[in-house]
Amino acid sequence: MARSRLLALLAVAAIGFSACSSAATTAPSAAAPASAAAPASAAAPASAAAPASAAAGTPVNGGTLVVGLPGDMAFADPSLVSDGNSLYVDTQVVQGLVGLAPGTLSDVVPVLAASLPTVSPDGLTYTFTLRTGITFQDGTPFNAAAVKYNYDRWKNYPKGDLQDNAYYYGAVFGGFGSASNLLSVDAPNDTTVVFHFKTPQSNFLLSQTLMVFGIQSPTALQKANADATPLSGNKYAQGQLPQGQDMVGTGPYVFKDWVPKDNITLVKNPDYWDPATAGHVDEIVFKPIGDSTARLQALQSGSIDIAVSIQPTDVKTAQSSGLTLIDRGNQTCNMLNLDLNQSVGGKATIYANKDVRLAIASALNKQSYIDAFFAGQALVPTSFIPVGTLGYKAETLPTYDPAKAKQLLQQSGVPASQLNIDLYYPSNVTRPYMPDPKNEAAAIANDLQAVGFTVNLKTEDWGTSYITDATNGKFPAYMFGWLCDWAGADDYLSVAWFGYINGQPNPQFHYASPALNDAMQKAIQATSADQANQYWGQAQDILAADMPEVPLSSAKTPGAYDSKVHGFVPQGGVLEYLNSVWIQ
Amino acid sequence: MLRFIVRRVLGAIPVLFGLSVILFLFLRLLPGNPAVAILGQHATPQLVAQINASLGLDKPLYVQYLQYVWGLLHGNFGASFVDGRTVASTFLVRFPSTVELTVGALIFAVGLGIPLGRLAARHPNGWIDGAVTVLSLFGISIPIFVLGYTLVFIFGVELHWLPAIGQLDPRLNVTPVTHFAIIDAILSGRAAAVEDAVAHLILPSIALGSIPLAIVTRITRASVIDVSNEDYVRTARAKGLTEKRVDDRHIMRNAWLPVTTVIGLQVGSLLAGAVITETVFAWNGVGSWVVTAIENHDLIVVQSLIMIFALIFLTVNLLVDIGYAVLNPRIRYG
Numbered sequence: 001m002a003r004s005r006l007l008a009l010l011a012v013a014a015i016g017f018s019a020c021s022s023a024a025t026t027a028p029s030a031a032a033p034a035s036a037a038a039p040a041s042a043a044a045p046a047s048a049a050a051p052a053s054a055a056a057g058t059p060v061n062g063g064t065l066v067v068g069l070p071g072d073m074a075f076a077d078p079s080l081v082s083d084g085n086s087l088y089v090d091t092q093v094v095q096g097l098v099g100l101a102p103g104t105l106s107d108v109v110p111v112l113a114a115s116l117p118t119v120s121p122d123g124l125t126y127t128f129t130l131r132t133g134i135t136f137q138d139g140t141p142f143n144a145a146a147v148k149y150n151y152d153r154w155k156n157y158p159k160g161d162l163q164d165n166a167y168y169y170g171a172v173f174g175g176f177g178s179a180s181n182l183l184s185v186d187a188p189n190d191t192t193v194v195f196h197f198k199t200p201q202s203n204f205l206l207s208q209t210l211m212v213f214g215i216q217s218p219t220a221l222q223k224a225n226a227d228a229t230p231l232s233g234n235k236y237a238q239g240q241l242p243q244g245q246d247m248v249g250t251g252p253y254v255f256k257d258w259v260p261k262d263n264i265t266l267v268k269n270p271d272y273w274d275p276a277t278a279g280h281v282d283e284i285v286f287k288p289i290g291d292s293t294a295r296l297q298a299l300q301s302g303s304i305d306i307a308v309s310i311q312p313t314d315v316k317t318a319q320s321s322g323l324t325l326i327d328r329g330n331q332t333c334n335m336l337n338l339d340l341n342q343s344v345g346g347k348a349t350i351y352a353n354k355d356v357r358l359a360i361a362s363a364l365n366k367q368s369y370i371d372a373f374f375a376g377q378a379l380v381p382t383s384f385i386p387v388g389t390l391g392y393k394a395e396t397l398p399t400y401d402p403a404k405a406k407q408l409l410q411q412s413g414v415p416a417s418q419l420n421i422d423l424y425y426p427s428n429v430t431r432p433y434m435p436d437p438k439n440e441a442a443a444i445a446n447d448l449q450a451v452g453f454t455v456n457l458k459t460e461d462w463g464t465s466y467i468t469d470a471t472n473g474k475f476p477a478y479m480f481g482w483l484c485d486w487a488g489a490d491d492y493l494s495v496a497w498f499g500y501i502n503g504q505p506n507p508q509f510h511y512a513s514p515a516l517n518d519a520m521q522k523a524i525q526a527t528s529a530d531q532a533n534q535y536w537g538q539a540q541d542i543l544a545a546d547m548p549e550v551p552l553s554s555a556k557t558p559g560a561y562d563s564k565v566h567g568f569v570p571q572g573g574v575l576e577y578l579n580s581v582w583i584q
Numbered sequence: 585m586l587r588f589i590v591r592r593v594l595g596a597i598p599v600l601f602g603l604s605v606i607l608f609l610f611l612r613l614l615p616g617n618p619a620v621a622i623l624g625q626h627a628t629p630q631l632v633a634q635i636n637a638s639l640g641l642d643k644p645l646y647v648q649y650l651q652y653v654w655g656l657l658h659g660n661f662g663a664s665f666v667d668g669r670t671v672a673s674t675f676l677v678r679f680p681s682t683v684e685l686t687v688g689a690l691i692f693a694v695g696l697g698i699p700l701g702r703l704a705a706r707h708p709n710g711w712i713d714g715a716v717t718v719l720s721l722f723g724i725s726i727p728i729f730v731l732g733y734t735l736v737f738i739f740g741v742e743l744h745w746l747p748a749i750g751q752l753d754p755r756l757n758v759t760p761v762t763h764f765a766i767i768d769a770i771l772s773g774r775a776a777a778v779e780d781a782v783a784h785l786i787l788p789s790i791a792l793g794s795i796p797l798a799i800v801t802r803i804t805r806a807s808v809i810d811v812s813n814e815d816y817v818r819t820a821r822a823k824g825l826t827e828k829r830v831d832d833r834h835i836m837r838n839a840w841l842p843v844t845t846v847i848g849l850q851v852g853s854l855l856a857g858a859v860i861t862e863t864v865f866a867w868n869g870v871g872s873w874v875v876t877a878i879e880n881h882d883l884i885v886v887q888s889l890i891m892i893f894a895l896i897f898l899t900v901n902l903l904v905d906i907g908y909a910v911l912n913p914r915i916r917y918g
Contacts, residue, residue: 064755074667082626161668164638167626231668238669260667260674261876262868263754285754289866290876293733294749298866301740301748321741463881464616467627482625496625 059567059582064283068295068304072261072288076239076247077226078214079154080165084574087211088308089264089286091575094214094249097128097147098205102569102577105331105487106390108205112142112215112250123200123527128193134273136217138248144187149218151185161229172207200525202532206390206488220248252279252579263287280582299323299560305583306561309574312377312435318560326559330379331388331572334433335492336481338444338550341473343510349476350419355412357547361398363405363451369443370553373436377558381551384493384543388572391489391536395544405451421448421455424478429462433481433555441479473507487573489536494520511548585909596898603894607887608649618665621881639665662884671888680763681751681869685861686854688789693796694847701804708809716801723798728857732791732864739787749866751784792861796850803846807839840911848904852897
């Protein structure tokens, strides 16, 4: 009996992986860049304005908006999450010093700060002036001391549960406590906050638009003993406290309650500080629906009003059933590559030869993969990072040209007998940037064989060994992608791919380029945005010439909503402010 | 009877102990790592090691097992790797949904299956019997998720008669008290809420109940036909009893036995079926929880839930055996 139960479960797990696998669940890897709940001033590109149906008329207040998310929130304390679902909720409730202008990936605007900070010439000191007259949702005044309290709290998270979950603080500032690049935060008076760094950090402002850096009420945090571990007993983190005592921010919506895996309810903040960005609907209910078919059907039948994401292959169905498609435009926040490792097991591969790499890049018909596997809902990359990423520079990348590929192969001097490719793709997974790994790998193999390669398709289980084997440099050629954490060049080029690890090139590529490393280091430590962008441009030039990986596609993340929803402003990182949304 | 019950309960202990060992080893020897599942694309070797240490996964297996069993003996099923919540607290919130779904499916299967089976048995090999047979074959052979999506498509998406997913429309603002959607709706005192909760239960009950419906129908049919051919039934008829009396007192009373056994056994398969049904209908029950836990390599949750499922299965079987004795005075357990 036990055995049959177990087999049944395993069978079901298999179904879960294959049929319903768009479920993002609560795995943090679904992360995407967050944003503050409202670009401060009324002058900021009017949140409700712009796209789609908003033109239909003046916003109507009231009603309940039901939003289908692909998974549940992880914790009610925004500083402890790193997944897209949690951040989607947090974005409505908490606000940071800075945020993103609605509908943008990297347009940083002041939110709780009155303006963007002044930066010292050496890039080590950022001084913010804060807005006045703002209170947290529990009535605590917002001021410089509150900002300091939050940054100090994160920095001093002890090892264990808190550090393990506060992934982004560690990733952005290089560690906690004395390891943090953020030396100190001072609050000389109520409206001034000064940040001191060890070394210049040009990604500071953009990374702070992630709502894990949203400022919470110090009173609420202290009263609830929000730092208690283990987190299983921490009522604040588990969202079990009454309304007004949990996830207490300054945003247009207040966290009301959370029935795990069933729903998260927010209510309109009656005392919100900025009339221009106040919410319209009285209540927002988030409904986690892991199965993508169930999510679409829920929308079609009216159980939910918005499906934050749907499968690219469901776009036609959604449109034909009268739903409005959420087109997040070309502002994508992900990239799929064919990674080429120049050395495996201490032996150079054919990919150490630049002509071979360029030949591969010319051999691939990227648009055909996008048509076949993304239902057209993806873009052919024009650089190594997506359009809309801070630091993006358009490059001329090789286009589909089999004749040129053959010519490059000849030029490479590699004998035909050695043109063998072991091409790895992951099993039991789909990712937003990789809807059908197996068939896409087969299509790639086809294109490569057409120009003279012999391709062996190989696979490993995504969660079991694929990720670790890829990052440890065991694969010669493999499909691998990245969902951006924040839409900055550094997140892709340095964090994900080419940043040196302990002074050595990333074993994923074994691509040694002192020039690239130098450009990236200079960009990261640049003291002005212009300077940083210039170095990131150089880095992309180097990559385009060397082609250590072949960018395949940047997926659009489609979603859909019911015709009664208005004022929805799509955002490429799948983190929308819902304050502008109204229903009629 | 009491002795029988005590013996059965004691007999369950080695079963559960064996299961706990097998489960524990099986889950840990499976390839894959919770830390990688938690970290996803951020799974650098250093972070993986850090998370493993925090979760206690770097300790020797026997230490992990002893800690787990020590917890179990203290009624502590452990806490999820992923969200830190204790298994017990989440179980209390989610189990009512699964019970509701299972009961709904049983009502559908038994409420329809027994009359259909009796109907078919009345005219064996007639056209009604044929129709019922075809229907049962359908019920057995259509996978739950296919039936589920189809039902939602027809009645939810196209006709808009019934809701597609969930247990209650969140717009109704029903406060969860018992986490049984229907009971919570009744407690809210609003007819619209009760109606909504019942409407939400219909499609999932049909999807989950389809297989048990087919089985109950077939068994009832076979059992009734069997009993109808017994001598004592002929005798009863010969005595001039009305057909209804023969049916109720002589045929059904005896035909119930195998049907009860099958219903009891179906409770087990209903729990397994709930795993799929809850995923398709986005129900907040134990079944969909198992799926997420497996996807996340949330070992503690998976092993605890399977233990709980086993416990439920054992309990239901015990209750079936007791039910036997009540239905059939000839059976006495010594």
